Amino acid sequence: MPQQDPFDLAGAGGQAGGERVPHHLPYGVFTTPDEPGRRRIGVRHGDRVLDVHTAATALGSPHADILAHPTLNPLMAAGRPVWQAVRSSVTTWVGYPAIEPFLHPLDRVTLHLPFEVADYADFYSSEHHATNVGRIFRPQGAALPPNWKHLPIGYHGRAGTVVVSGTPVIRPAGQRRAADSPGPVFGPTQRLDIEAEVAFVVGTPSRPGERVPLADFPEHVFGVCLLNDWSARDIQSWEYLPLGPFLGKSFATSVSPWITPLDALDAARVAPPVRDPEPLPYLDDRAEPEPGGFDIRLAVTVNGHTVAEPPFSTMYWTAAQQLAHLTVNGATLRTGDLFASGTVSGPEPHQRGCLLELTWDGREPLDLPGGKRTYLEDGDEVTISGWAPGPEGTRIILGEVTGRVVAA
């Protein structure tokens, strides 16, 4: 099996599932131009999309019914044994000439939000990001709040404004503190930012009062996508005390159209950083059989120019710890729950996952071919892409998430 050239993405479509051997096989939801009202579950294979329900029906699969829906939710709700059975079947099918009629060229389909979002929670789990934010906003104080190394800090975001990659992002208006007055002024945000994140999609629900221990992470998490947590920094900084971000983030959150099955990232698992102090037992992952980190390398472009390459492997808290924390109070999980890592930032300046850090709150503008950038201008297009090591030297190229800023 040949190793794929990581930079030879054009021949593989340059996007999710582009590897030539079927290790990835991400799920999405698509329509075709001749049936624009009929949303179907698709599995990406190279530069084509398999209409997986039609294929399953034709091939007599026992799982055809669960694939006959306009969203992934019924499949996600079916649980890990079904996920594994379907993935195993599709891995076989993509080698059959018989499925040729069920394959659609990627460039002829429209991709949609692939699942109905239940609750959306966002964490704050990069130590480098949290430290930078602390230094920017509280230069005299401790960079990290006292709870930061004891729990993965998180909050609930707005599920109803999670949108699929490609959806235009309308510049939000809101209140911000006027520079020369104790009160606010109103208008379009002047500090529109992005946050490059990795997000996890819950399939299997949980019962009231049930905790999801670290080891049960793969039983509940169906897959992974990339996420852009668009943020209006001026709105956020005026509103966020004492109850956290609200309108500064609720206008739009973009996700990639392809959900990478968790099993496709087996080869990408890496040990997380050493935690000091030791976390409480429900968060202590040192004895877990599988390492909790994932070696996903992100890239952020603004108008096609790479501005950051954040390494997800450097996250202090893992997704399994986030899920264990989210449920430790007995809160239930639902199929479609989405939880995101928080901005991914590494230790190096070019590894910072948001413009707040990259420009040090606008004090150090980025030099882009089209001109300097502090925060985003109308018309700017931001794309977050990512890849991870796959089995046998391959690469799993995650679905990218992109969005263009539109004037208020």
Added chain:
Amino acid sequence: MPQQDPFDLAGAGGQAGGERVPHHLPYGVFTTPDEPGRRRIGVRHGDRVLDVHTAATALGSPHADILAHPTLNPLMAAGRPVWQAVRSSVTTWVGYPAIEPFLHPLDRVTLHLPFEVADYADFYSSEHHATNVGRIFRPQGAALPPNWKHLPIGYHGRAGTVVVSGTPVIRPAGQRRAADSPGPVFGPTQRLDIEAEVAFVVGTPSRPGERVPLADFPEHVFGVCLLNDWSARDIQSWEYLPLGPFLGKSFATSVSPWITPLDALDAARVAPPVRDPEPLPYLDDRAEPEPGGFDIRLAVTVNGHTVAEPPFSTMYWTAAQQLAHLTVNGATLRTGDLFASGTVSGPEPHQRGCLLELTWDGREPLDLPGGKRTYLEDGDEVTISGWAPGPEGTRIILGEVTGRVVAA
């Protein structure tokens, strides 16, 4: 039309819709013992529940289809003209002897969560509550944060753990700061609290980038319910900086089973307090044709003993202002969005809507017949009820919300 004795609740069922003339007619979802799997939309009239889809079908109503669902969401999504037409029809029907077969005794039905919650947002709009909380936690600083009088502070809560009245509330576990250590300990919350709130349910959705001005509030809001925002104060105080409440509130939020149509509260509208400073134009309601406050009188009981009588009319920010703020950044509304007022507290000590305030964070225990209370103990049952003036001297008795604390 005789004025109902406000304390003669027993004869009227003592609960929502108990008035003898059909001014209230709240909506719920019920099952009967012989068909426990068949959820149906019900309208409460006195101590009986009208199976409104079956009645609509029998009476040839053009709206029967929209009532043939296990939740209120399709009706809620249909928009205000349909809400008004259905309400008008039901008002007529309850006078017909022909509907007798479609009426079920209230004490023979089981009530369920009446709508699918989309996003749940919670505000912090009582000046008395926010001032008390500030005094308790920041005795040296300003009681209100600097943004408080400029915008209705809010945050997103967990929609998936909104439960119907009567659902047991399992005492949550979590991290809290140890008294004698900088780090946390883990265990069941020792400071389990309630928050008495009034909540609003969105019917008509909005488009991306669309703002909902104050005047459009009745076009989008289907109805009103009571809400108990259960809170673990020790978990909350350790986790909430800098991103707000998370596990301290995400374990359970209880709502009443009856949704009062917004139109049923027309006679309860009252002028809100004077705002100083003047809010920004999108929040300035002085020129609105209808006053934005609602004269809803709440009562909170613990194990049957009244501990507080919070007046909703004293809220600084109205629900219309909350909705205008929530959407001013262009965030969309979905059918089923739920937003709550925040703890309702009045100026007097017995008008405070949570134990944090009522006991001044445990320093001044309440003297209850069963013993002193600071925070809730296992087995405690909390009920929030409320009523508002109806037309012609009647009372609109809102559906109560109750819950019993169960050991972790």
